[in-house]
Amino acid sequence: MELFDFRHLRDAVEVYRQGSLTKAAASLYIAQPNLSRSVSELEKSLGFPLFLRTKKGMLPTPEGERFLKEAETLLSRLTRTAESIRLEKTRRLRFSSVPSSLYVNIILAATKAFRGQFDIGCTERTDCRELFSDVVSEASEAAFLFLGTDMSKSLDDYCRSRGLEYHAVGESPAYVIVSQESRIFQPEKQPPGICFPETLLMVNIDYFDPIGIRAEDIFSLLPPVKGICHGTGRAGNLDMLANIDNLAMLSSHTYSRTLKQHHLAAVPLNPALSAYEYGYVTKKGRKPAPESERVLAAILEEFRKELAAY
Structure with a gap:
């Protein structure tokens, strides 16, 4: 035959x-x-x-x-x-992050060009111990986070003690996020401001409490306010900002499209002072695959562009 x-x-x-x-x-x-x-x-x-x-x-x-x-x-x-x-x-790439529209949206935007090549996902961790565990177990290529600049040294020490590496990427002022329709927002000022004596301020600064890392200096930035309350999570926080007329939220950099979509303004507490640091954690000694390096580089580039957005 x-x-x-x-x-x-x-x-x-x-x-x-x-x-x-x-x-x-x-x-x-x-x-x-x-x-x-x-x-x-x-x-x-x-x-x-x-x-x-x-x-x-x-x-x-x-x-x-x-x-x-x-x-x-x-x-x-x-x-x-x-x-x-x-x-x-088709390589499967997974990342982790603190609960934040900032990182989720940055990763979505940065990885758009790779979607035909890789299966890419990001898991938000409400418990910081799970965030680090993802990296230790290699379930995640990297874990993205932000924290007060005064907490950076403590986080670096914590990571070293657990076979992890912390990589700082950028800094920003602390912002107060407020609805553009709120009576406490002062858009006529240059730059726009907030009437702090009338403000009920929402704070979310206890993410790293389970590992004993706490913010110390962030409250020293605050002017006198009417009262302080705690947030309920991203969706709940946005809903509260839309419905409580004198509410504002102490925050790191908020994703620029989120601000626009929800008609919010980001007012820096002190533009000359960096109060938040942004970075990511990887497993020490683990050499990433070339495709992982490419995707991570794209995410970091998108992050730097977003940090300069306002």
């Missing part, structure tokens, strides 16, 4: 499935005479006929029935194997 062209086998199997040259040619997007020639070439190579040509269509011979049934199974198996190999080559 001569060696046969694999394309001829594919063509014959499609004729077997369809029971018709016309339907098979339409399914394969080839001309009917070319398909007929392809089947004839395969029969010649095999040394026995696969089909009987009748007015009712292409009927498989007993030999053809046996051969084509096996060929159909083989082609299906090869297709599944090829798909499995393609999926294995």
Whole structure:
């Protein structure tokens, strides 16, 4: 038996499935005479006929029935194997972050160009211990976070003691986030300000409490306010800002599109003073794969652009 062209086998199997040259040619997007020639070439190579040509269509011979049934199974198996190999080559990349629209949106924007190449995801961790555990167990390529600048040294020491590395990326002032419709917002000032004596200030600064790292200096930045309350989580905080007329929120850099979408303003407490530091944690000694380095570099570039947005 001569060696046969694999394309001829594919063509014959499609004729077997369809029971018709016309339907098979339409399914394969080839001309009917070319398909007929392809089947004839395969029969010649095999040394026995696969089909009987009748007015009712292409009927498989007993030999053809046996051969084509096996060929159909083989082609299906090869297709599944090829798909499995393609999926294995599509690398799965996972990141973790503190609960923050900042990092989630940055990662979504930065990884848009990679979505056909990698399966990329980000998990927000409400417990900082889970954030670090993700990196230690290599369930996450990197964990993104922010903290008060006065906490940076303590975090670095904590990471070193657990086989982790902390990488600082940038800093920003502390901001007070307020609804642009709020009576305490003062857009007429240059730069815009807030009437602090009338302000109920919401704070969320206890994320690292479970590992004994606490902010010390952030309250020294605050002018006198009417009262202080604690946040309830991202969605709840946004809802409260929209519905409590004198509420403002002490915050790190908030994603610029989030501000625009919810008609919020970010007023720096002291533009000359950096109060928040941003960075990420990786496992010490772990050499990232080239594709992981590419994606991480894109995320960091997108982050630096966002930090300069306002």
